[in-house]
């Protein structure tokens with residue numbers, strides 16, 4: 001099928017909720033993807049911060065192929081080795097955060113739904129607080145926490161009793177919590193909202209406030225987790241211990257998976273069948289996720305994200321000092337935003353012409369979320385392309 005036919009089919013037969021880039025991607029290898037004409041691109045999108053190991057990583061391909069030949073599906077009413085091993089692994093990596101048990105699902109939004117239900121079950125309270133510019137997903141519960149009115153308003157009524165407070169304003173957070181607040185949902189860095197960093201001390205204050213008020217703190221690490229920011233969990237940068245953490249995106253290297261990782265007492269407040277998922281914790285995705293954790297550890301990829309991220313960010317900051325189009329560069333590790341003075345559509349097209357795929361985060365922010373195997377040479381090539389595109 002040629003590119004034109006593929007684009008026509010998607011245009012004619014998909015529910016038209018996705019704005020499409022004019023590009024048919026056919027395959028990937030490492031930090032590169034190739035379109036249907038064979039043109040190579042450096043992939044700074046990674047399926048929106050998903051392909052942490054890049055594309056076609058041999059460890060992931062091997063784990064998935066081997067597991068597919070053994071067993072793809074297994075209801076969570078039965079035990080299964082890849083699931084058991086992954087649950088143990090998640091407990092081990094989340095131990096420094098004080099978290100011990102996981103609920104496995106299939107996406108970020110489901111990881112948030114689980115956290116909302118668990119918060120209500122544990123606290124017996126009803127209300128939630130989230131932040132302006134925050135993004136937590138698009139199913140009815142998670143959508144209630146997501147801020148952007150254009151995403152939420154056509155679908156009301158959503159979960160009632162959600163308040164949105166200004167991100168970074170600890171006093172506003174303190175004032176918004178009342179005796180019926182079950183949980184506060186925060187991103188360590190607001191990803192979709194424009195790669196927005198927390199002001200110094202904000203997350204630590206949020207932790208203290210939640211503890212004082214008897215409200216749970218849920219940190220949404222769906223975009224910031226899996227090593228992207230230079231720590232396995234971004235929460236570690238800030239020294240905070242959340243009551244629950246949500247993961248998805250890179251957790252299984254591109255296979256669909258979400259995880260809600262919780263404190264022991266929260267897990268113990270749940271009763272059988274109060275929550276569940278047909279596909280959650282299936283052996284195929286669990287095997288993939290184990291391969292991701294193994295590879296991240298073996299190849300020191302968290303450190304790589306920190307090192308190459310700092311290198312890339314320095315290059316971008318140097319560029320920002322010279323170019324008038326750039327307002328600000330921000331982020332951590334390989335979660336980087338570059339705020340421009342005008343909409344980013346043309347920059348994205350210019351980059352694609354030069355063999356670089358990047359993303360937007362809102363109208364004016366260019367977002368770079370490459371695989372965490374990204375190298376300095378990859379970063380140099382992206383910087384060279386940007387240099388030509390940005391005025």
Ligand SMILES: Cc1ncc(COP(=O)(O)O)c(C=O)c1O
Nearest residue numbers: 107108109135136137191222223
């Ligand atoms: C911080 C955050 N939470 C939740 C989600 C929703 O994840 P999913 O699209 O897998 O449902 C996203 C997706 O971009 C996200 O960035």
